[in-house]
Amino acid sequence: MCLIIDIHAHIWGGKYEKDKEEIIKACELYDISKVYISGLRGYYPGKDEINELNHEVYKFSKEQPKHIGGFCYVNPVNNNCLDVLKKGIEDYHMEGMKLWVATYCDDPLVFPLVEKCIEYDIPILIHSFKKAIGQLEFETTGLHTAELARMYPKARFIMAHLGGNAYHGIKSIKKYENVWVDISGSIFRRDDVDYTVEQIGVERILFGTDMAGSFLVNYGQIEEADITPEQRELIYYKNALKVLHG
């Protein structure tokens, strides 16, 4: 059994204790080495909500340092977002920045945050999802992620969920070597991992789940993919170590 680093998981505002309990139970039951958490709640969070979410993640990482690491959740629309990032990285010792759906990730409001992440030498996890139905107003897709990666070749980006629809997301970011992808989320099509390996190689694929959603769904995808044990190790943890530590 190799190490497993889950690069993409959450605790949700309003149910912190339940999510924490389930995530730790999953770590113990499924031998997950480390889970990187960000806190989420509303689509367009204000300053207080962001502070609360990041503080809860910080508390969780203090309570469970062996299993839990933090990503600092930032809403680029809020005028204190650079301070939020500073606090997250310098005071809470978080190891990456998380962007969700408050703005497209290539909105100019995001640029100063990316520049700060380059200074801190930390990765940026970007929710990316191309949807046939229910696309949110400012929900990033692979194309937005690709544009940001083009503008900032020194930054390290993680495009979440394979871009939602892998056939849209992966081609969008294919030529940008500074974009990794995670397999998190509830899509468990048999061919998505094989397709992604064929398109961008195995070294840019990270293991993620979106817990407190399912874990085994994503684990099963890696176990069933047509890849070697060595490639599985890359996806389960070795690639994550590179993204996290440069």
Place this chain on the structure above:
Amino acid sequence: MKKIDVNCLLGNWPFRKIRKNSFEDLKEVHKQNNIEYGYVSSLNSIFYNDPFEGDLELHELIKDTLYKHILTINPEIPGFIDDIKKGIELFNIKGVRIYPGYHGYSLDSKYIRKLCMVLAENKLPLFLTMRMEDERLNYLSHPRNIEATELAEFLTNHPENKVVLLSIRAGEILLIKDMLNFRNNVLVDTSGLKEWLFVIEKLTKDIDHHRIVYGSDHPLYCLKSSLLLVEKAEVDNSVKEDIFYNNANKMI
């Protein structure tokens, strides 16, 4: 532990390349995971103008094996009753599978009422497909959603029919949990259970575990994902045995 897969398919899927869609692939993935056989239906039949042509192809692949043939029916196509009769005679079918989302009819249509009557007469279960892909990924076609109220009404109106609900989500199961617990001839498969951690543990607190059967939706979905949900669940081994084998064996 004995295992049966009640939801597997063979054929082509028009919207993306399926890498493991041969019968050899299916047998191999089942063998690797200690699954004895499956109830298999034709992917091609969903899209053929005459679904029976896809079932003839399927029969050629699986005849003389342990695999059980589930016939695809679009009840809005004339002659479906004859197709069921032929399916029984020629293929020894063990059930009929429908796709209301893809074929665009309501569960209270007169054709569905007729189909249910024929299935009850022949003691065949109805395999009702709730979805084939995550709705957010359906670009080229837009199958109709089956709402929980429509499903509940259908189950209420057809108490005599054995029904297997395929690729139903955990949240949807909870919406019809009273119906599931009340009726002993409605089953749900595991292929759509993707939303929660510990989903089998949670579901079995609300519904009788005898209502759950193992189904993968292979090759569209990842078989290992649904298999692990049951294998790794913190429930008694007897519950796992029922989900993997006994419930399907008794009911289907």
